[in-house]
Amino acid sequence: MRAQSSATTPTAIAVDTTSGSAPAPVPGAASPTTQGTLLALLGVVAFSLTFPSTAWGLESFGPWSLVAVRSTLAALIAGAFLLGGRVPLPERRHWAGLAVVAGGVVIGFPLLTTLALQTSTTSHAAVVVGLLPLTTAAFAAVRTGRRPSRTFWTAALSGAAVVIAFTVQQSGGALSAGDLYLFGALLVCAAGYTEGGRLAGLMPGWQVIGWALVLCLPLMAPASVVALALEPVRLTAHGVIGLAWVAAGSTFFGLYVWYRGMAAIGIPRASQLQLAQPLLTLFWSVFLLGESLPLAAPVAAVGVLVCIAVTQRAKS
Template identity: 75%
Template sequence: MRAQSSATAPTRIAVTAPARTTTAGTLQAALGVVAFSLTFPATAWGLEGFSPWALIAARTVLAAVIAGGCLLALRVPLPGRRHWPGLAVVAAGVVVGFPLLSTLALQTSTTAHAAVVVGLLPLTTALCSALRMGTRPSRTFWTAALVGAAAVVAFAVQQSGGALTAADLYLFGALLVCAAGYTEGGRLARLMPGWQVIAWALVLCLPLAVPAAAVALAYEPVRLTAHSVAGLVWVAAGSQFLGLVLWYRGMAAIGIPRASQLQLAQPLLTLVWSVLLLGEHLTVAAPVTAAAVLVCIAVTQRARS
């Protein structure tokens, strides 16, 4: 009897471990999405006291200092030489490209409009993943993803009156570079801890970010207020570091295509924050879009690759 119970124990562990990993990965990716949903409102706050260039440079320096401090405190060794090209892609897309282009867009766009346009990021990330890593999600997955993206596009077009603006072009560019950074970061997160991926990407940007911040802060007007300081702190520590740590850990656990679909909820969360924090007004279309997006999320999470 003892031999029997000892033989069955490993089977029970093998069956439950993947479920725990999937649940934990989904939770981490979801928390990352919550952190990201505050990025645009926090950026709008930051722009009350900083120019776009000063805000981007300062947030990168602050986030890199936090990341570098963690790496030093834990005595993390340098990544292998083969990982640096991938880290450069993460740095270019997630640390520099997306924050810069989205911040430029928010000079003339509302956070609500920017949020719904960036709602296309899950589909863009899934496409980049398929091209870069050879993933083959099911037809059900792609159908749900396309429906969710269509709902987001329809909402965005309705909000902008049917015409694309310069801000939209900035946002579409931000989608492409961010999707590339997410895909490469998700791949690297399978080879090293997820927090180290974004930490090293941030440190990689430090030699450029420090002089850029010095020049921007010296030559562009700065008006420190509670909002501008809080916005800077959040986009640096919350969005740029903590949110990406959770996001990459989640992607490594549940896969890039599935994790990317959780971001379909991000525009709706950002709309809520835009009302609560910025006083923007939602249209009647918001709850309809929210319902369609949440259904798509449920379908993509159940669809098997």
């Protein structure tokens, strides 16, 4: 099998080095760091539109149909890219890890958040899922055996406390079914991100999500047929646009440019850019969906962002 790229530092996502030599710099062209930053920013913007697009998609499709068709379309796109690039199959020892990525990022997170958005607003979901970087860091610490500093864990627990207080306050003193779906989504997505990060040290990151999507195709394609037959479909412009974005924009394009950006600038700097994602989602929820934004939402989002920023400094 052709050699895949490997990470050069503990915190850097690997880049594909299958070409013979680095291209000569082009006068006037953007630097690799600038290009990587722009790609990572594109990924953050794509991710921030996921919840509003899901809310639009639910106007036309049931939750199970939306998730199944979304994953099927994204897998077909990923398969076309992998086939077009003549990317070799991953080694057998990587398939178990790819299954974790598929279960967490391709199926678990989209399904649980879609079920949550049937009763929760996108602004509420954005604040809760804003805890994802901290949850992922905790999973990574357990998975890799590293021991983050006391400052890191203090900030992480503080961020969790902010989110729990927000959800309880917004739910009238108790967690709702939507909140339970969102917290479940945090756990499965963090597991998928952690395993994906490990695999990205062994193969280009976009190939990790590409193969995870393709791995789900034999399950999600028939699931799409069954779900579309059982759930009502009422096609609207919003519904079709929402489905198209969560499939091609969030699930494939967003992850593709995100991993390419991280390969160029490294995980720590890319994570700093992702701090803007919950606030961007709050903006889209008002601009695209017309939601009224409670004061507690931006306050809680900023509180979570501060905690994440502290963890970033504590890890460096």
